[in-house]
Amino acid sequence: MPYFQxxxxxxxxxxxxxxxxxxxxxxxxxxxxxxxxxxxEEIYFTAGGTEADNWAIRGIAExxxxxxxxxxxxxxxHMAVLQTxxxxxxxxxxxxxxxxxxxxxxxxxxLENAIRRDTILISIMYANNEVGVIQxxxxxxxxxHEHGVLFHTDAVQAYGQIPVLxxxxxxxxxxxxxxxxxxxxxxxxxxxxxxxxINSLMKGGGQELGKRAGTENVAGIVGMAKAATMAIRExxxxxxxxxxxxxxxxxxxxxxxxxxxxxxxxxEHLPGILNISFCGREAEQILGYLDRKEIYxxxxxxxxxYDRKPSHVLQAMGKSAEQIRGAVRFSLGxxxxxxxxxxxxxxxxxxx
Ligand code: PLP
Numbered sequence: 001m002p003y004f005q006x007x008x009x010x011x012x013x014x015x016x017x018x019x020x021x022x023x024x025x026x027x028x029x030x031x032x033x034x035x036x037x038x039x040x041e042e043i044y045f046t047a048g049g050t051e052a053d054n055w056a057i058r059g060i061a062e063x064x065x066x067x068x069x070x071x072x073x074x075x076x077x078h079m080a081v082l083q084t085x086x087x088x089x090x091x092x093x094x095x096x097x098x099x100x101x102x103x104x105x106x107x108x109x110x111l112e113n114a115i116r117r118d119t120i121l122i123s124i125m126y127a128n129n130e131v132g133v134i135q136x137x138x139x140x141x142x143x144x145h146e147h148g149v150l151f152h153t154d155a156v157q158a159y160g161q162i163p164v165l166x167x168x169x170x171x172x173x174x175x176x177x178x179x180x181x182x183x184x185x186x187x188x189x190x191x192x193x194x195x196x197x198i199n200s201l202m203k204g205g206g207q208e209l210g211k212r213a214g215t216e217n218v219a220g221i222v223g224m225a226k227a228a229t230m231a232i233r234e235x236x237x238x239x240x241x242x243x244x245x246x247x248x249x250x251x252x253x254x255x256x257x258x259x260x261x262x263x264x265x266x267x268e269h270l271p272g273i274l275n276i277s278f279c280g281r282e283a284e285q286i287l288g289y290l291d292r293k294e295i296y297x298x299x300x301x302x303x304x305x306y307d308r309k310p311s312h313v314l315q316a317m318g319k320s321a322e323q324i325r326g327a328v329r330f331s332l333g334x335x336x337x338x339x340x341x342x343x344x345x346x347x348x349x350x351x352x
Contacts, residue, residue, distance in 0.1 A: 028225035036166045051201070131329075134162070150196070160232070175191075260279070
């Protein structure tokens with residue numbers, strides 16, 4: 001709030017009030033960098049995960065087009081990645097979309113076999129937003145680097161929820177978004193390792209070391225850094241609590257409701273995502289019913305509930321049409337409670 005009300009100067013201005021905003025921006029950059037064990041100058045603020053994904057992929061593709069025009073991604077990426085890749089296909093780039101297994105994991109052998117002499121970038125999400133499966137990020141980075149290829153990971157669902165470290169995971173670029181870790185909406189960042197050459201997406205003024213033009217959203221950035229610091233500090237506690245709630249919810253649904261199956265069965269999964277298929281039912285109908293009880297869940301991706309297409313993630317995992325039609329995603333936060341889980345189970349049991 002102080003950055004809306006008191007220190008509202010433009011961080012790019014030379015007057016005193018602007019200097020306060022600039023200091024806050026620098027502190028926030030250092031705080032975010034510390035959570036990743038990265039350097040402050042490797043963090044660029046963006047208007048969220050979508051911009052960070054678009055920028056990472058287009059920026060690297062355009063900066064490296066003399067080296068090659070082949071990109072590898074997976075079939076279960078968020079639309080921010082998939083649509084950027086599709087756009088690049090219209091610009092003369094080639095994209096390989098890796099398959100996933102029934103739990104949503106990519107095959108590392110298949111990844112290695114897909115690498116060509118002209119491959120410039122691998123973009124594989126850290127964890128999936130619909131089912132919560134976590135990909136083997138460290139091994140992907142190793143394979144990429146053995147072949148001299150850059151590795152971008154969309155960590156929008158993972159950063160702030162599970163340990164994500166530049167030093168440990170080895171990615172070259174990472175996208176994150178504040179509203180996934182209890183921060184404000186419409187703010188995020190792109191991590192770009194070292195002095196990696198990347199073309200800018202937003203052209204204009206000299207903000208963000210000249211790489212991302214546009215007046216900085218100081219209040220959003222300060223809010224994001226605060227939320228990130230808290231998420232990292234309380235991470236273990238939050239993971240344990242959310243895992244417990246998730247197990248409780250699944251056990252209650254499984255024991256009391258017939259014809260259900262779990263789409264979040266991978267051993268490596270996010271603690272807060274539980275995707276359940278209610279076979280013989282329509283997700284829309286379940287979501288409407290829950291909504292009237294003030295229980296807010298989503299079908300597939302919350303961010304794409306505008307286009308009601310069958311989930312491309314569940315399709316890639318080989319789920320049946322019936323499982324896909326009845327799939328509901330429950331997203332749990334550390335501040336949910338056991339009583340709330342019991343209420344959800346009870347309401348689902350009473351559903352006609
Ligand atoms: N990537 C993933 C995996 C997401 O889940 C989302 C949004 O939910 C995004 C990207 C887009 O992020 P934003 O909504 O901040 O633009």
